[in-house]
Amino acid sequence: MSDLQIRIKQAVAKAAVEQIRSGMVLGLGSGSTAALMIEALGEKLRQGQLENVTAVPTSFQSQVLASRLGIPLVDLNHVEAIDLAIDGADEVDPGFQLIKGGGACHVQEKLVASAAHRFVVVVDASKLVDRLNLDFLLPMEVLPGAWALVRRRLQSMGVECELRIAQRKAGPVVTDQGNLVLDARFPGGIGDGAALERQLNSIPGVVENGLFVNLADQVLVGEATEQGIHVRTLARPDGP
Structure with missing residues (x-):
């Protein structure tokens, strides 16, 4: 910086x-x-x-x-x-x-x-x-036992999605709650954040997403x- x-x-x-x-x-x-x-x-x-x-x-x-x-x-x-x-x-x-x-x-x-x-x-x-998610990926906190399931569900929706890997430790990033993070890019970015927020949080295994x-x-x-x-x-x- x-x-x-x-x-x-x-x-x-x-x-x-x-x-x-x-x-x-x-x-x-x-x-x-x-x-x-x-x-x-x-x-x-x-x-x-x-x-x-x-x-x-x-x-x-x-x-x-x-x-x-x-x-x-x-x-x-x-x-x-x-x-x-x-x-x-x-x-x-x-x-x-x-x-x-x-x-x-x-x-x-x-x-x-x-x-x-x-x-x-x-x-x-x-x-x-001007529009969310064209550059910065949307994080989603997911249960450790469900990250692959959630990723497949998102990919079936045409969403690019990857497990966040730690930079200075072996393995994935682990949140303060002990969960994992998927980072996603939605086609064309995000317009109606409220509708997408509800949709994402309805997927079993998703704890919360980064849309505010x-x-x-x-x-x-x-x-x-x-x-x-x-x-x-x-x-x-x-x-x-």
Whole structure:
């Protein structure tokens, strides 16, 4: 990651943290931009600019980082609701449909986002696309004993689909829930995310997919221009 990319991600992460208020229950996302957001939150807590904040992590990664920074954590089962969830995305289309799951954390990320009163997405401009899935594959978390069955079912629908293999260990990627991940490309990309989400989750063996539909309330976009690094705010087309 270049120094410019890091500074863009830091800018958008800090912009998101400005929305946090003392006493909130937060959802802490996963990934590189979310990690910078967690670091900025930890600094505000350390300086006393925020207090009485508790957070629900969306992955082991965010849990470890938040713990190291002294951010109080709570299990999702022990909160009635989340005031604000902040997370990144792998792709965002004009209708605020998202693809998430590049880090294989999308099951817990979707649970936290769906429990939040507000869900704010933090991305750099490269994540904005006209249509989902033309470039980034759609992840699906599947039961270990059913991955081949699910893959055959998807292939029968004309979908390109492969088991995600780990980069620095032998064998497949294993999620925090102990499941596997299939990455899929749909012919022509993804338009009606809501219909596809229902269809995929009806396949036996699929735990959850990486389509986030009707969840994001706001997207913060970091970008570099001739005038410097700026954060642009996008509101959901149909209004929150």
